[in-house]
Amino acid sequence: MDTAKIFKLSDSHTALSNVFIRIKDKRTPCGNYFFRLDKLDCVSLADNSGLTPLIEVAGGYVEPSVTYEQFMSFLFQVFDDVSKGDNSIRVYELMVDEETVRDVPPRTRKTITPQ
Numbered sequence: 001m002d003t004a005k006i007f008k009l010s011d012s013h014t015a016l017s018n019v020f021i022r023i024k025d026k027r028t029p030c031g032n033y034f035f036r037l038d039k040l041d042c043v044s045l046a047d048n049s050g051l052t053p054l055i056e057v058a059g060g061y062v063e064p065s066v067t068y069e070q071f072m073s074f075l076f077q078v079f080d081d082v083s084k085g086d087n088s089i090r091v092y093e094l095m096v097d098e099e100t101v102r103d104v105p106p107r108t109r110k111t112i113t114p115q
Contacts, residue, residue, distance in 0.1 A: 020090065021034070021036075021037055021094070035057045039058040041057065042055075043072065043075070052065070
């Protein structure tokens with residue numbers, strides 16, 4: 001069973017410092033972010049519903065309007081591409097628009113049924 005993927009980076013610090021992430025929200029300029037991948041400290045869940053990622057970059061926090069799963073899928077695609085390439089400068093863009101933002105009810109939503 002394939003449960004883990006190992007990404008081999010020849011010189012991980014150099015490789016990651018040449019990689020930039022751009023999150024572009026077409027719906028609002030407040031959702032645009034640009035950072036170097038080696039400055040990414042942590043990705044966690046932003047709220048109890050478990051849908052939105054909270055991204056810690058160089059001590060600051062950003063909360064893009066995509067789902068946690070969408071962001072992690074994008075991030076693993078970036079890692080996969082970086083592990084196969086050279087140390088050239090690269091910019092990866094995650095586009096946020098009406099098609100990428102989905103309205104999904106929280107997984108931990110409490111419902112009270114009348115008795």
